Amino acid sequence: MADPRLDSLQQAAPGLRLKTEAADLEHYGRDWTRRWTPAPLAIALPGDIEEVRAVVRWARANGVAIVPSGGRTGLSGGAVAANGELVLSLERMNRVLGFDPIDRTLTVQPGIALQSVHEAAREHGLVYPVDFAARGSCSIGGNIATNAGGIRVIRYGNTREWVAGLKLVTGTGELLDLNRGLIKNSSGYDLRHLTIASEGTLGIVVEATLKLTDPPPPTNVMLLALPSFEVLMQVFAALRERLQLEAFEFFTDRALHHVLAHGAQAPFAEVHPYYVVTEFAIGDEAQEAKVLTAFEHCMEQGWVNDGVISQSEAQAAQLWRLREGITESLARYKPYKNDVSVRISAMPAFLEETQALIGREYPHFDVVWFGHIGDGNLHINVLKPDDLGDEAFVAQCEHVTKLLAEALGKHDGSISAEHGIGLVKKPYLASTRSAEEIALMRGVKRVFDPDGIMNPGKLFDA
Ligand code: MLT
Numbered sequence: 345m346a347d348p349r350l351d352s353l354q355q356a357a358p359g360l361r362l363k364t365e366a367a368d369l370e371h372y373g374r375d376w377t378r379r380w381t382p383a384p385l386a387i388a389l390p391g392d393i394e395e396v397r398a399v400v401r402w403a404r405a406n407g408v409a410i411v412p413s414g415g416r417t418g419l420s421g422g423a424v425a426a427n428g429e430l431v432l433s434l435e436r437m438n439r440v441l442g443f444d445p446i447d448r449t450l451t452v453q454p455g456i457a458l459q460s461v462h463e464a465a466r467e468h469g470l471v472y473p474v475d476f477a478a479r480g481s482c483s484i485g486g487n488i489a490t491n492a493g494g495i496r497v498i499r500y501g502n503t504r505e506w507v508a509g510l511k512l513v514t515g516t517g518e519l520l521d522l523n524r525g526l527i528k529n530s531s532g533y534d535l536r537h538l539t540i541a542s543e544g545t546l547g548i549v550v551e552a553t554l555k556l557t558d559p560p561p562p563t564n565v566m567l568l569a570l571p572s573f574e575v576l577m578q579v580f581a582a583l584r585e586r587l588q589l590e591a592f593e594f595f596t597d598r599a600l601h602h603v604l605a606h607g608a609q610a611p612f613a614e615v616h617p618y619y620v621v622t623e624f625a626i627g628d629e630a631q632e633a634k635v636l637t638a639f640e641h642c643m644e645q646g647w648v649n650d651g652v653i654s655q656s657e658a659q660a661a662q663l664w665r666l667r668e669g670i671t672e673s674l675a676r677y678k679p680y681k682n683d684v685s686v687r688i689s690a691m692p693a694f695l696e697e698t699q700a701l702i703g704r705e706y707p708h709f710d711v712v713w714f715g716h717i718g719d720g721n722l723h724i725n726v727l728k729p730d731d732l733g734d735e736a737f738v739a740q741c742e743h744v745t746k747l748l749a750e751a752l753g754k755h756d757g758s759i760s761a762e763h764g765i766g767l768v769k770k771p772y773l774a775s776t777r778s779a780e781e782i783a784l785m786r787g788v789k790r791v792f793d794p795d796g797i798m799n800p801g802k803l804f805d806a
């Protein structure tokens with residue numbers, strides 16, 4: 345039976361759509377982490393900003409916690425509702441509101457999928473350059489809430505760089521119109537940037553004005569096979585020096601093994617321990633010659649065993665599939681995901697230490713390494729053996745995350761590069777943020793959300 349509190353919610357927002365079926369509670373109460381059992385009070389699906397505000401005001405008056413919800417493709421438990429929270433899904437607020445050709449901005453509602461933003465930008469001859477594999481299902485509101493990164497950060501930066509303005513409903517139901525699309529605005533604290541990566545703990549993003557840019561030059565995709573981890577950063581430096589890189593991603597033979605088992609095509613006759621997929625501009629003959637020089641240089645140095653360059657869009661997509669298909673190919677193993685970063689200059693030392701640590705601590709587990717190495721961002725996925733229970737597996741992984749967090753602390757790195765802290769990385773926040781910073785973050789939250797109703801328990805405990 346539906347909770348009697350929902351009657352007063354419906355009175356507060358008469359047109360509000362609510363879902364309370366068991367299947368809906370399960371569907372909307374979890375994200376891609378699959379670690380927590382969903383148990384929300386109900387799902388509210390507002391159709392406009394005023395309904396969002398009405399829901400927040402009701403939640404505040406009734407002491408009900410809210411979990412803002414987009415595409416729920418998150419990997420840190422930021423959108424999990426496991427404690428009777430009201431899930432506030434923005435999926436009905438999914439439209440493009442406007443395009444401004446002079447400002448070159450696109451204004452959208454938060455529930456729009458990243459891919460639809462790409463398509464809308466393209467209709468106007470421009471691009472929104474943030475991109476990653478979950479583009480079809482993730483929402484722009486979720487991208488903003490986690491400052492999502494992806495495969496083109498090396499060239500275009502994170503989501504933060506592309507938000508010209510946003511509207512936020514705070515934990516008191518106030519509506520803030522932040523930065524209003526301005527390029528220059530030196531008028532004090534930038535609350536827009538405070539909101540980005542706040543994981544729904546300060547309020548709900550209800551509208552965003554996104555910057556667009558010119559389409560990239562024509563590009564090619566190249567897949568390289570590498571003999572060892574040690575040469576990875578050297579290959580990166582050699583290519584970056586000679587080419588205009590649009591992406592530089594790496595993965596291991598274990599990652600390739602799983603992607604191939606999932607239906608992708610083997611790129612080389614032989615197996616190699618490491619692979620790089622890179623995309624770069626190929627405007628003219630001079631640039632094409634540089635690609636060859638860069639490749640030959642890497643071969644001569646013994647940094648590269650083999651390579652293939654895409655000859656068509658279809659082949660480029662095939663090569664990208666080897667990298668972008670990894671997450672999906674691992675899903676059935678309930679991977680424990682690490683998403684860590686250090687400065688690029690610290691990467692060689694950090695890699696050496698981390699490889700030794702992982703080899704020592706996980707001798708019997710299938711550990712899959714991949715990620716955005718050109719941004720200093722590694723994804724280390726530990727796959728759950730079928731004969732090990734969920735809890736025992738997570739407990740073992742947490743032990744190693746603690747050690748990893750210590751290594752990150754030493755190298756001035758981050759426990760979350762692009763997935764967010766959510767529930768999964770909350771115990772390790774202090775390895776990346778000082779006690780003083782966390783205390784200030786708590787203070788900021790209290791100002792935006794005095795009753796602690798906005799996504800409580802995520803990021804840190806209030
Ligand atoms: C990726 O780089 O593929 C995404 O961050 C997803 C993941 O880490 O699984």
Ligand code: ZN
Pocket residue numbers: 494715716723762
């Ligand atoms: Zn990633």
